[in-house]
Amino acid sequence: MTVSIGPTPGELQQHHFQGEFYSRSAFVRTAAFFGGLQSGKSVAGADALRGMLYGIEHEDGRITPPLKLPAANAGLEPEVWILSKSYVLAEQAWHYFRWRAAEYVYSSEECRKLGLERGDRFTHWLKPSPNGDNRPIRVRIRTAHDPEALRATGVLLVAWCDEIAHWPELAWKNLQGRGIVTPTKYLITTTPKGKNWLYRDVALPGGYPDKPSTDPDIVVVCCRSVDNPWADAAYLEKLRLKFGPAYAAQELDALFTANVGYVFDFDRQRDMAKPP
Numbered sequence: 489m490t491v492s493i494g495p496t497p498g499e500l501q502q503h504h505f506q507g508e509f510y511s512r513s514a515f516v517r518t519a520a521f522f523g524g525l526q527s528g529k530s531v532a533g534a535d536a537l538r539g540m541l542y543g544i545e546h547e548d549g550r551i552t553p554p555l556k557l558p559a560a561n562a563g564l565e566p567e568v569w570i571l572s573k574s575y576v577l578a579e580q581a582w583h584y585f586r587w588r589a590a591e592y593v594y595s596s597e598e599c600r601k602l603g604l605e606r607g608d609r610f611t612h613w614l615k616p617s618p619n620g621d622n623r624p625i626r627v628r629i630r631t632a633h634d635p636e637a638l639r640a641t642g643v644l645l646v647a648w649c650d651e652i653a654h655w656p657e658l659a660w661k662n663l664q665g666r667g668i669v670t671p672t673k674y675l676i677t678t679t680p681k682g683k684n685w686l687y688r689d690v691a692l693p694g695g696y697p698d699k700p701s702t703d704p705d706i707v708v709v710c711c712r713s714v715d716n717p718w719a720d721a722a723y724l725e726k727l728r729l730k731f732g733p734a735y736a737a738q739e740l741d742a743l744f745t746a747n748v749g750y751v752f753d754f755d756r757q758r759d760m761a762k763p764p
Contacts, residue, residue: 524713632659
Protein backbone atom coordinates (compact mmCIF):
# COMPACT_ATOMS: atom_id res chain seq x y z
CA MET A 489 0.00 0.00 0.00
CA THR A 490 1.26 3.47 -0.87
CA VAL A 491 -0.26 6.80 0.09
CA SER A 492 -0.16 9.80 -2.22
CA ILE A 493 0.68 13.05 -0.43
CA GLY A 494 0.14 15.52 -3.21
CA PRO A 495 2.83 17.33 -5.20
CA THR A 496 6.23 16.03 -4.14
CA PRO A 497 9.46 16.00 -6.19
CA GLY A 498 10.45 12.62 -7.56
CA GLU A 499 8.45 9.45 -7.98
CA LEU A 500 8.85 8.01 -4.49
CA GLN A 501 5.58 7.68 -2.59
CA GLN A 502 5.11 6.89 1.07
CA HIS A 503 4.83 3.27 2.06
CA HIS A 504 2.12 2.22 4.52
CA PHE A 505 3.96 3.03 7.75
CA GLN A 506 5.22 6.37 6.48
CA GLY A 507 1.68 7.28 5.49
CA GLU A 508 0.39 6.30 8.91
CA PHE A 509 3.01 8.47 10.60
CA TYR A 510 2.27 11.38 8.27
CA SER A 511 -1.44 11.29 9.04
CA ARG A 512 -1.40 10.51 12.78
CA SER A 513 1.31 13.06 13.59
CA ALA A 514 -1.17 15.84 12.90
CA PHE A 515 -3.22 15.12 16.01
CA VAL A 516 -0.60 14.85 18.76
CA ARG A 517 2.18 16.86 20.36
CA THR A 518 4.81 14.12 20.02
CA ALA A 519 4.92 11.64 17.12
CA ALA A 520 7.57 8.91 17.07
CA PHE A 521 8.59 6.71 14.14
CA PHE A 522 10.66 3.83 15.51
CA GLY A 523 12.23 2.16 12.50
CA GLY A 524 14.86 -0.37 11.60
CA LEU A 525 17.81 0.48 9.39
CA GLN A 526 16.68 1.84 6.01
CA SER A 527 13.03 1.54 6.98
CA GLY A 528 12.20 4.99 5.61
CA LYS A 529 12.61 7.11 8.74
CA SER A 530 14.04 10.12 6.91
CA VAL A 531 11.25 10.32 4.35
CA ALA A 532 8.68 9.84 7.12
CA GLY A 533 10.16 12.71 9.13
CA ALA A 534 10.56 15.02 6.13
CA ASP A 535 6.98 14.48 4.95
CA ALA A 536 5.52 14.92 8.43
CA LEU A 537 7.49 18.16 8.88
CA ARG A 538 6.27 19.40 5.52
CA GLY A 539 2.70 18.65 6.56
CA MET A 540 3.08 20.43 9.89
CA LEU A 541 4.24 23.60 8.13
CA TYR A 542 2.03 23.61 5.05
CA GLY A 543 -1.00 21.50 5.91
CA ILE A 544 -1.73 17.76 5.90
CA GLU A 545 -4.10 16.11 3.44
CA HIS A 546 -5.70 12.99 4.88
CA GLU A 547 -7.03 10.06 2.87
CA ASP A 548 -10.60 10.80 3.98
CA GLY A 549 -10.40 14.35 2.59
CA ARG A 550 -9.80 16.15 5.87
CA ILE A 551 -7.21 18.93 5.93
CA THR A 552 -5.11 19.67 9.03
CA PRO A 553 -4.15 23.36 8.82
CA PRO A 554 -0.52 24.42 9.21
CA LEU A 555 0.90 25.46 12.55
CA LYS A 556 1.28 29.11 13.51
CA LEU A 557 2.77 31.09 16.36
CA PRO A 558 0.50 32.21 19.20
CA ALA A 559 -0.50 35.86 19.35
CA ALA A 560 2.16 36.57 21.98
CA ASN A 561 4.92 35.82 19.46
CA ALA A 562 3.16 36.58 16.20
CA GLY A 563 5.57 39.40 15.32
CA LEU A 564 8.61 37.11 15.22
CA GLU A 565 9.87 34.70 12.59
CA PRO A 566 8.85 31.15 13.44
CA GLU A 567 11.58 28.56 13.66
CA VAL A 568 12.02 24.89 12.85
CA TRP A 569 14.86 22.85 14.31
CA ILE A 570 16.25 19.74 12.67
CA LEU A 571 18.36 17.95 15.25
CA SER A 572 20.35 14.75 15.44
CA LYS A 573 23.18 13.26 17.43
CA SER A 574 25.69 14.91 15.07
CA TYR A 575 25.73 17.74 12.53
CA VAL A 576 26.41 15.21 9.76
CA LEU A 577 23.15 13.34 10.46
CA ALA A 578 21.18 16.56 11.05
CA GLU A 579 22.32 17.91 7.68
CA GLN A 580 21.34 14.63 6.05
CA ALA A 581 17.84 15.00 7.48
CA TRP A 582 17.73 18.54 6.06
CA HIS A 583 18.67 17.19 2.61
CA TYR A 584 15.71 14.81 2.78
CA PHE A 585 13.37 17.65 3.72
CA ARG A 586 14.75 19.84 0.93
CA TRP A 587 14.04 17.01 -1.51
CA ARG A 588 10.51 16.35 -0.27
CA ALA A 589 9.54 20.02 0.09
CA ALA A 590 11.65 21.68 -2.61
CA GLU A 591 8.90 24.07 -3.63
CA TYR A 592 8.93 25.69 -0.19
CA VAL A 593 12.70 26.18 0.24
CA TYR A 594 14.15 29.62 -0.55
CA SER A 595 17.27 29.51 -2.71
CA SER A 596 20.38 31.48 -1.79
CA GLU A 597 19.49 34.05 -4.43
CA GLU A 598 15.95 34.44 -3.09
CA CYS A 599 17.34 34.84 0.43
CA ARG A 600 19.66 37.60 -0.79
CA LYS A 601 16.84 39.47 -2.54
CA LEU A 602 14.60 39.23 0.53
CA GLY A 603 17.34 40.25 2.95
CA LEU A 604 17.29 36.91 4.76
CA GLU A 605 20.74 36.24 6.14
CA ARG A 606 21.88 32.69 5.63
CA GLY A 607 24.80 33.03 8.06
CA ASP A 608 26.19 29.54 7.46
CA ARG A 609 25.12 26.12 6.20
CA PHE A 610 23.25 25.49 9.44
CA THR A 611 20.60 28.17 8.74
CA HIS A 612 18.02 27.99 5.95
CA TRP A 613 14.75 29.74 5.11
CA LEU A 614 11.37 28.43 4.02
CA LYS A 615 8.49 30.23 2.37
CA PRO A 616 5.66 31.41 4.64
CA SER A 617 3.03 28.80 5.38
CA PRO A 618 -0.57 29.52 4.30
CA ASN A 619 -1.65 30.35 7.85
CA GLY A 620 -1.91 34.10 7.27
CA ASP A 621 1.14 35.46 9.10
CA ASN A 622 3.17 35.88 5.88
CA ARG A 623 6.53 35.44 7.63
CA PRO A 624 9.38 33.26 6.35
CA ILE A 625 10.30 30.28 8.49
CA ARG A 626 13.85 29.93 9.76
CA VAL A 627 15.32 26.41 9.80
CA ARG A 628 18.19 25.72 12.17
CA ILE A 629 20.37 22.61 11.90
CA ARG A 630 21.29 21.57 15.45
CA THR A 631 22.83 18.75 17.45
CA ALA A 632 21.94 17.35 20.85
CA HIS A 633 25.60 17.20 21.85
CA ASP A 634 25.27 20.13 24.27
CA PRO A 635 21.87 19.93 26.03
CA GLU A 636 22.21 23.44 27.46
CA ALA A 637 22.38 24.90 23.93
CA LEU A 638 18.77 23.82 23.36
CA ARG A 639 17.34 26.37 25.78
CA ALA A 640 17.13 29.20 23.21
CA THR A 641 14.02 30.53 21.43
CA GLY A 642 10.34 30.62 22.29
CA VAL A 643 9.16 30.53 18.67
CA LEU A 644 9.81 26.89 17.81
CA LEU A 645 7.01 25.46 15.67
CA VAL A 646 8.45 21.98 15.11
CA ALA A 647 11.51 20.07 16.29
CA TRP A 648 12.45 17.10 14.12
CA CYS A 649 14.44 14.88 16.49
CA ASP A 650 16.47 12.41 14.45
CA GLU A 651 18.21 9.40 16.06
CA ILE A 652 17.01 10.59 19.45
CA ALA A 653 17.76 7.21 21.04
CA HIS A 654 21.41 8.32 21.07
CA TRP A 655 20.72 11.69 22.73
CA PRO A 656 21.45 12.53 26.34
CA GLU A 657 18.19 12.66 28.26
CA LEU A 658 18.77 16.27 29.33
CA ALA A 659 18.75 17.38 25.68
CA TRP A 660 15.20 16.03 25.30
CA LYS A 661 14.10 17.65 28.55
CA ASN A 662 15.49 21.06 27.60
CA LEU A 663 13.98 20.83 24.12
CA GLN A 664 10.51 20.26 25.57
CA GLY A 665 10.85 23.53 27.46
CA ARG A 666 10.51 25.36 24.12
CA GLY A 667 6.82 24.47 24.02
CA ILE A 668 5.53 26.33 27.07
CA VAL A 669 4.03 29.24 25.08
CA THR A 670 4.34 28.11 21.47
CA PRO A 671 2.63 24.70 21.04
CA THR A 672 5.80 23.08 19.66
CA LYS A 673 5.40 19.75 17.86
CA TYR A 674 8.03 17.04 18.26
CA LEU A 675 8.70 14.62 15.41
CA ILE A 676 10.91 11.69 16.39
CA THR A 677 12.60 9.36 13.91
CA THR A 678 15.04 6.84 15.33
CA THR A 679 16.22 3.29 15.61
CA PRO A 680 15.91 2.13 19.24
CA LYS A 681 18.97 1.73 21.44
CA GLY A 682 18.33 -0.26 24.59
CA LYS A 683 15.53 0.34 27.06
CA ASN A 684 16.64 3.84 27.97
CA TRP A 685 14.77 7.04 28.83
CA LEU A 686 13.18 7.12 25.36
CA TYR A 687 11.59 3.74 26.03
CA ARG A 688 10.14 4.95 29.34
CA ASP A 689 9.13 8.51 28.36
CA VAL A 690 7.86 8.06 24.79
CA ALA A 691 7.60 4.43 23.65
CA LEU A 692 5.59 2.98 26.53
CA PRO A 693 3.18 5.95 26.97
CA GLY A 694 2.71 5.95 23.19
CA GLY A 695 1.49 2.35 23.19
CA TYR A 696 4.63 0.45 22.22
CA PRO A 697 4.43 -2.36 21.28
CA ASP A 698 0.90 -2.68 19.87
CA LYS A 699 -0.85 -1.47 23.00
CA PRO A 700 -3.29 1.41 23.56
CA SER A 701 -1.61 4.73 24.21
CA THR A 702 -1.78 5.96 27.79
CA ASP A 703 -0.89 9.53 26.77
CA PRO A 704 -3.15 11.17 24.16
CA ASP A 705 -0.35 13.59 23.24
CA ILE A 706 1.94 10.79 22.01
CA VAL A 707 1.63 8.50 19.00
CA VAL A 708 4.07 5.72 18.08
CA VAL A 709 4.52 4.05 14.69
CA CYS A 710 6.92 1.09 14.35
CA CYS A 711 8.43 -0.13 11.08
CA ARG A 712 10.93 -2.93 10.50
CA SER A 713 13.59 -2.74 7.82
CA VAL A 714 11.83 -5.49 5.89
CA ASP A 715 8.58 -3.48 5.90
CA ASN A 716 10.13 -1.03 3.47
CA PRO A 717 8.83 -2.31 0.10
CA TRP A 718 12.05 -1.21 -1.61
CA ALA A 719 14.32 -3.13 0.80
CA ASP A 720 16.45 -6.05 -0.40
CA ALA A 721 14.94 -8.90 1.63
CA ALA A 722 17.72 -11.38 0.77
CA TYR A 723 20.41 -8.95 1.90
CA LEU A 724 18.50 -8.28 5.10
CA GLU A 725 18.52 -11.98 5.93
CA LYS A 726 22.30 -12.04 5.53
CA LEU A 727 22.57 -9.04 7.86
CA ARG A 728 20.34 -10.76 10.38
CA LEU A 729 22.74 -13.69 10.55
CA LYS A 730 25.75 -11.40 10.90
CA PHE A 731 24.12 -9.19 13.53
CA GLY A 732 22.89 -12.01 15.73
CA PRO A 733 19.41 -12.20 17.35
CA ALA A 734 19.70 -9.35 19.87
CA TYR A 735 21.37 -6.77 17.61
CA ALA A 736 19.13 -7.67 14.67
CA ALA A 737 16.05 -7.23 16.85
CA GLN A 738 17.19 -3.70 17.66
CA GLU A 739 18.65 -2.57 14.32
CA LEU A 740 16.38 -4.37 11.85
CA ASP A 741 13.15 -4.98 13.76
CA ALA A 742 13.11 -1.65 15.65
CA LEU A 743 12.60 -3.37 19.01
CA PHE A 744 13.58 -1.93 22.35
CA THR A 745 15.70 -4.75 23.71
CA ALA A 746 18.05 -5.14 26.67
CA ASN A 747 21.15 -2.98 26.38
CA VAL A 748 22.87 -4.59 23.39
CA GLY A 749 26.65 -4.57 23.68
CA TYR A 750 26.80 -4.13 27.43
CA VAL A 751 28.77 -6.59 29.58
CA PHE A 752 25.56 -7.65 31.31
CA ASP A 753 21.87 -6.95 30.85
CA PHE A 754 20.84 -3.90 32.83
CA ASP A 755 17.38 -3.77 34.36
CA ARG A 756 16.38 -0.43 35.85
CA GLN A 757 14.11 -1.99 38.47
CA ARG A 758 16.40 -4.88 39.42
CA ASP A 759 19.81 -3.17 39.32
CA MET A 760 19.06 0.27 40.78
CA ALA A 761 18.33 0.97 44.43
CA LYS A 762 16.53 4.00 45.77
CA PRO A 763 18.91 6.49 47.38
CA PRO A 764 18.83 6.54 51.21
